[in-house]
């Protein structure tokens with residue numbers, strides 16, 4: 001663990017230095033508040049955590065459940081640069097018993113993290129908080145059985161839908177922890193920050209819902225777009241489907257082509273509609289089609305909307321720019337800017353751009369994220385930072401890897 005932390009401090013210091021000298025558009029867009037917060041997190045001693053009553057020591061002791069999967073690995077990778085969180089337990093199922101470095105040899109600073117165990121073998125008395133990176137349906141009973149002092153950010157879909165009947169309808173089975181579900185806070189951080197700060201259980205949003213709700217919720221709230229006629233054409237890298245072996249995810253089935261899936265029936269639709277309806281103040285229904293792309297990570301949602309109440313395309317863009325101007329991780333580009341998934345690869349940023357459609361009265365919105373970072377593990381850490389009362393950006397200011 002010390003080696004991991006040593007490397008973390010070293011890398012954080014380097015990141016800090018690089019941060020002040022680089023001048024990318026994304027960095028220029030980072031508000032002063034965020035930069036100062038970031039520096040404070042880096043140079044100040046680790047704050048006493050637990051404004052939410054979580055931890056009694058300076059380092060928050062973290063368990064990552066499902067650490068042998070892609071999102072679990074991504075949490076551990078990102079935590080290597082986190083000054084306040086220490087990895088204290090890692091779990092796997094088929095990989096339990098193995099050294100983490102055997103399962104993920106690329107994490108060279110992670111040689112001192114604990115060996116993977118089964119969830120049932122975790123000693124919870126040594127843990128303050130958990131990232132739960134398990135398949136949906138597995139999560140409910142496991143989280144229900146945890147001691148109540150454990151703060152949890154759950155990356156699965158199990159606690160995202162507030163209506164458990166809707167959960168049963170879309171996920172093919174009754175919810176097995178309905179009481180816990182009532183306690184869960186939906187962790188789309190930029191929109192639910194104050195609730196997340198007080199939460200014990202955060203339901204981290206799905207990757208597609210993150211990429212769609214960040215641009216659309218503020219527009220619906222302001223009545224700038226019609227509630228009907230929202231069409232979402234979304235594309236995801238293959239890591240979105242997890243690490244376990246599946247025939248349709250073989251290289252030969254993915255490379256050199258693309259394919260839609262879940263057409264008209266994808267389980268992220270009710271999650272997207274739940275958030276959009278809350279923002280609009282009445283029911284919103286969307287047309288949503290996901291496509292699997294031959295890339296390992298990255299997500300783009302291209303969203304076709306109809307302008308409302310006399311709004312122009314420029315109004316949409318300036319409203320989003322205003323809404324997110326103090327936000328570190330959401331950047332609304334200037335007119336004509338084209339976001340690429342490459343521009344967010346490995347980072348926690350969401351890039352949004354708004355274009356006029358050739359069809360009058362309509363706009364096209366493009367939103368990109370890295371499905372494993374802002375779409376999963378990065379946003380999960382952002383939420384956990386808030387739950388633990390430390391600056392939200394801590395450990396998350398890595399810029400995209402490019403090219």
Ligand SMILES: NC(=O)C1=CN([C@@H]2O[C@H](COP(=O)(O)OP(=O)(O)OC[C@H]3O[C@@H](n4cnc5c(N)ncnc54)[C@H](OP(=O)(O)O)[C@@H]3O)[C@@H](O)[C@H]2O)C=CC1
Nearest residue numbers: 066068069070071092093094095133136156240242243376
């Ligand atoms: N991938 C993505 O982009 C995103 C994923 N999510 C959600 O995050 C969660 C994790 O996804 P991802 O990391 O991609 O999935 P993976 O399939 O890559 O990993 C799943 C993890 O769960 C473990 N596991 C599987 N079954 C059980 C079980 N019965 N009991 C205990 N542990 C088990 C696996 O262990 P082992 O491998 O050792 O068998 C592995 O560590 C899912 O709910 C997913 O929907 C959310 C947003 C984005």
Ligand SMILES: CC(=O)N[C@@H](CCC(=O)OP(=O)(O)O)C(=O)O
Nearest residue numbers: 155156157206207208236240241
């Ligand atoms: C490419 C791919 O298969 N993606 C996954 C979504 C990943 C994710 O965000 O979803 P959950 O957390 O809701 O599982 C899917 O379409 O089911």
